[in-house]
Structures are given as C-alpha cells and as structure tokens.
Amino acid sequence: MEFIKGYYVTAEIHVKDVSKIEKTKKELNILQEKSIEEIGCTLFKVHQSNADESTFILWERFENEASFKIHFEYEHTKNYVNQDLTEVVKFYQTDIL
Template structure:
C-alpha cells in the first residue's frame, strides 16, 4: 500500500475488485487478506484455471479501473501448483 492514510479506501477498492473478479470465467479463488501486524500489507490469494484466464483478468474493465487508482504496489507474485503424491 502506498499511503497509510488510505487504508479504508484501499480495503474498500480491493473488496470491490474481489467481488467482481470472482465472477470472471476461469477464476475460482480471489480473496483479500490483511497482515495482522502490518495493516498496510495486503495479500490477494488468487486461483485461475489457466494462464489465459489470468491474463484476461488484466483486460477486464474492473481490473483496469482498480489499477488506475494507484493505491498499491505489487511486491511479490508467485505461481504455485498443487503437490500431489
């Protein structure tokens, strides 16, 4: 998060992003988490069916609108997969 004075605004915008993104085709998880010890740190836990769905997410109007707000900076992106035995 860029501005500590905008925690409420950022939280509200992220929750709106979550509610719209979870409705996208190919998105099965999109939840917001906030660090309990550092309230300015947020984590979006996301799961898309495939790379195409993930890329399409950034073409959606609601995603573009959120990014334009400039409320956060992306610190880390991880691509993971399930470990099956």
C-alpha cells in the same frame, strides 16, 4: 475441501499512501467481488496483515494462465490498477502438487 490443479497466484501488496488504507480496503473488496465472477477465476481472496495494516495478501486461482491474463482486461481490474493505491512486493505463481 479438495484443491485442484490450476494457475494459482499469491501476491503480497502494500498500500502506497497509508492515509488511503480504508479506501484501498474498499477498492480491494470490489475487486474481490467482481473477480470471482470472471470466467476462469475460481478463487480470489484478499487478506489483510494483522501485523501491518498496510500489507495485503491476494490468493487467486485461475483455470490457466490465459484466464489470469484476461483478468487484467476486465474493467474492474483496470479501475483498481489505475487508482495506483498499491504496489506488488512479492508475487508467486504456483500449482498444487
């Protein structure tokens, strides 16, 4: 598999209320399915920690920073954010060497 330069995002997020882990998983799956359909988004994967089920890692790749910013204007992203299920623990923006 060849990787190409772009606007890569890795984010560690944590569920705010552990009683909502299953709901969060459902909503993250919806976010994942819808985000990968966005123009400019070529990777959007959600991973759940094996050590702590309330921790998730998001792997994302956008064509550029503008595509990433537009991601937050889509209804599916606004819907997820407005539910206030998770908080960002760490966030990295990187690119391929």
